[in-house]
Amino acid sequence: MKKSTIWLLAIVMFTAFFALLFLQVRYMRTSLAIRTQQFDEQVNRSLYNVMRNLEMDQTRKYLEEDMIESENRYSRYNQPLSSQEIIREQTTISHPDENRSNIELNPTERSIMPETEREKALLSPNQGASTISKTQYDMQQSLSKRYLHERSLLYEVIFKILSRSSNEPIEERIDFNKLEQYIRHELAYNGLNEPFSFQVVNYNNQVVYASPGFSTKQRDAIYTQILFPNDPPAKLNQLKVYFPTKRNYVYSELTFFIPSLIFTFILLITFIFTVVSLFRQKRLSEMKNDFINNMTHELKTPVSTISLASQMLKDESILKSPEVFKHVTGVIYDETKRLSFQVEKVLQMSLFDKQKTTLKMKEIDANDLVVTVANTHALKVEKLEGTLDIDLQAENSTIRVDEMHFTNVLFNILDNALKYRKKDVPPELMIRTRNEGNKLIISIEDNGIGMRKEDAKKVFERFYRVPTGNRHDVKGFGLGLAYVKKIVTDMNGTIRAESELGKGTKFIISLPVITEN
Secondary structure, three states: OOHHHHHHHHHHHHHHHHHHHHHHHHHHHHHHHHHHHHHHHHHHHHHHHHHHHHHHHHHHHHHHHHHHHHHOOOOHHHHOOOOHHHHHHHHHHHHOOHHHHOOOHHHHOOOOOOOHHHHHHHHHOOOOOOOHHHHHHHHHHHHHHHHHHHHHHHHHHEEEEOOOOOHHOHHHHHHHHHHHHHHHHHHHOOOOOOOOEEEEEOOOOOEEEEOOOOOOOOOEEEEEEEEOOOHOOOOOEEEEOOOOHHHHHHHHHHOOHHHHHHHHHHHHHHHHHHHHHHHHHHHHHHHHHHHHHHHHHHHHHHHHHHHHHHHHHHOOOHHHHHHHHHHHHHHHHHHHHHHHHHHHHHHHHHHHOOOOOOEEEEEEEEEHHHHHHHHHHHHHHHHHHOOEEEEEOOOOOOOOOOEHHHHHHHHHHHHHHHOOOOOOOOOOEEEEEEEEOOEEEEEEOOOOOOOOHHHHHHHOOOOOOOOOOOOOOOOOOOOOHHHHHHHHHOOOOEEEEEOOOOOEEEEEEEEEOOOOO
């Protein structure tokens, strides 16, 4: 798959994912807004009904009080009234006293009775009328008196409600226990069974009553309703209701969004991992192609040399010259050894296809193994006029490893130190062992060309080779340090590289030690 195709696939999948995430978030915000609006409407409707109930209670209270007060005055209306008294009573009712002169009655209120009945009520029966006519006249007088009395009571109650109620303190006008019952009843009627607390604030902005649990921290959970809105503007009182579980109520039906978002992010992580894996596989494929080209060149050279030397051995004249014969056979031996070494490197690739390498573990002394490997490389270092120092500080140096593979690990690191040395500077190598807790630390340090920090992190990857521009003076497959990393890891150890460009490289191996009981 081409890299451009992978990028196109990644862009399409990212676009689809973020579009899906945007739609989910938008739908969630819309649902929250609708849920909040629904809650606000239910609460406001409930509080309005509470206010109406309080107004009706107050009206009922004044009606009952005035009815009781008027009982004593009702007795004087038991006698029939003359026409002049009825007219005077109507005038008195229209203007109860001087303090009520500002109450104007509309024509309908002044004359609720039909005109014909009013005229009949004011007419006296003629002299000599029958007993039936007189009885009818008395009944009309009684009904007229009753009507005027009831209307008088109504106007008086209205006047008291308008003038006297707003002057009373709010705590005398409201029963707070009944107020709480009203609130609870209206909320339940509108489908809200959430806990609440409330407070009543008078027109001086003083808290008259507050139920337990009222808080002002959550401003959006407090709802305000004017009590008795017909009072003068300067004497308006307020009811504030607080819902501590409003957020839980609003978010209660959105719980399914949480698993939805979790699964969405799981898909995102899976998608990112897939894309990264595709790029890694693409990069690995390119490195394998480079490896095959490099391997073909590395294997072709010794094969060509061996083939040429074999053809020379067919010449009988070479047999007559022992020195030439020895040289040709020596070339064949060296190239065969070189070819065998290259084949062994290729076979090491099979180790990376296994999750766990088959190792023959046994207990060995790391100090002795380090000395053995160092002595093998001592002659090579001396030919280059360099130095190889050994510092064995580890007192507990018994480790459990595969001797052959671990020896190859040390050989590969030392070979790299000599391959990547500075051309005009004698190599200086240092091998140290020390203990850190229950770990054995083996460090191999050189003064070679070094590498950048970002290359030091990737140097253990398969087929990775530190870029050197157009120079290819050091041959290899990029498998040596990958092999080292896998062997050390399979032995329950760790390895890392510390390097600075132009100042050398240091490899640090950490392995568990065998403690004596």
